[in-house]
Amino acid sequence: MADSGGAGAGGGETLLFLTDEQLRKGIEAMFFAYRGFTADPDRILADYGYGRAHHRAIHFINRSPGTTVNNLLSLLGVTKQSLNRVLRTLVEDGLVDSRVGNRDKRERHLFLTAQGSELEQKLSDAQRARMRQAYRLAGPDAVVGFRRVLEAMMDPEMRSHFTTLKDQG
Amino acid sequence: MADSGGAGAGGGETLLFLTDEQLRKGIEAMFFAYRGFTADPDRILADYGYGRAHHRAIHFINRSPGTTVNNLLSLLGVTKQSLNRVLRTLVEDGLVDSRVGNRDKRERHLFLTAQGSELEQKLSDAQRARMRQAYRLAGPDAVVGFRRVLEAMMDPEMRSHFTTLKDQG
DNA sequence: GTTGGAATGTCAACAAGGCTGACATAAAGT
DNA sequence: ACTTTATGTCAGCCTTGTTGACATTCCAAC
Structure with missing residues (x-):
């Protein structure tokens, strides 16, 4: 059914990249690449008895020090109960400091x-090394395209989170 | 530490895209984009009581009809026990047919x-629609770059799986 | 000032899907 | 025939997602 991108009818011959086959390859590329993307951190985390959930929390706390649990929640897209379990272990293990808010004592700043x-x-370091290697192999123009497609693939809400983080950076 | 990609020492000024900040943005882009990438299938799967694991199995069985459990295993990078649970429910529910091999009766062909x-x-259809939209927004050149970076990010073993599938396609 | 609702974070219990270990069956080497 | 190897299945554990119930704090209405 629906080989929607072909150069056959109507559109332009510049749309060859939208064939179902091309799209399928893109899907598989995302799948395999994401495995590589997480492989190195996963190995390190295993040594500590942590998982990807801990990594994500640590990443975004580092990115926005003093952020609240609620803010982290909307970045990560999980339930607060789920995040809480991870945060609790990180606090217990002394990797994260959770301070009650001054203005609003309901909030915890991380x-x-x-x-x-x-x-x-x-x-x-590990994840950047993988990314750096990929960028170097692919070249600067490819990197621009990579980022453009990824950004277009995000849900709008995530995209706004993403660009907000970008502006801070 | 180690702002390894800067234009400062040694290399060329064309390496600005390798700054730690750029790499960090790439990492976050992967994270947010992958969420978008899986969001639509996840919703459909939920209606059936299935998860991502079922999707992956279905995808690759469709891609290589008659493939064996063992082959699927190396594509998916999980344990056979884990895959088996998923396959069992798919067979029980009548979505997958598992036939004992003729040549080698230990194998099951799916x-x-x-x-x-x-x-x-x-x-x-849902996942391709998302991908198509992203490709369209980003343009053909961006798509080439996207694919190049993703491929460079894979582990070598996954990359060879990927290109093998490509050749079949 | 008290009270009721909304927001924030925590605790408990359950489900999906990773994992390892133990095992049955079939094929292949001795 | 007998051991070794490959493939697939069953059982049980762990992480991390989920919902439901709840404590605390804030704010607005009274």
Whole structure:
């Protein structure tokens, strides 16, 4: 059914990249690449007895120190109960500092401790190394395209989170 | 530490795209984009009481009809026990047909039933629609770059799986 | 000032889907 | 025939997602 992108009827011959086959390859590329993307951090995390959920929390706390649980929630797109379990272990293990808010005592503001920063560095170094290698192999023009397609693939809400983080950066 | 990609020392000024900040943005882009990538199938799967694991199995069985459990295993990168649970429910529900091999009776060859193909279509249509939209917004050149970076990000073993599938396609 | 609703975060219990270990069956080598 | 190897299945554990119930804090109405 519906080979919607072909050069056959109507459109332009510039739409060859929208064939179902091309799209399928893109889908598989995402799948395999994401495996590579998470492989190195996963190995490090296993040494600590942590999982990807811990990595994500650590990443975004490092990115926005002092962020609240609620804010982290909307970034991660999980339930607060799920995030809470992860945060609790990180606080217990002394990687994250959770301070009650001054203005609003319902909120908890989250910071990495020195120990937390150390793990963040390890994870982030490994993941950046993979990314750097891929970027280097693909070249600067490819990187621009890569980022453009990824951004277009996000849900609008996630895209706005993404660009907000970008502006901070 | 280690702002390894800067234009500062040694290399060329064409390496600005390798700054730690750029790499971090790439990492976050992957994270947010992958969420979008899986969002539509996830909704459909939920109606059937299935999860992503079922989707992956269905996708690759459709891609290589008659493939064996062992072959699927190396594509998916999970344990056979894990895959088996998913396959069992798909066979029970009549979406997948599992036929004992002729040459080697230890092997099971996997096929989608009509019902399985129907679900595959739904999932794949939704995911391709998202991909098509992203490709269209980003443009053909961006798509080439996207694919190049993703391919460079894979583990070598996954990359060879990927290109093998490509050749079949 | 008290009270009721909304927001924030925590605790408990359950489900999906990873994992390892133990095992049955079939094929292949000795 | 007998051991070794490959393939697939069954059982049980762990992480991490989910919903439901609840405590605390804030704010607005009274």
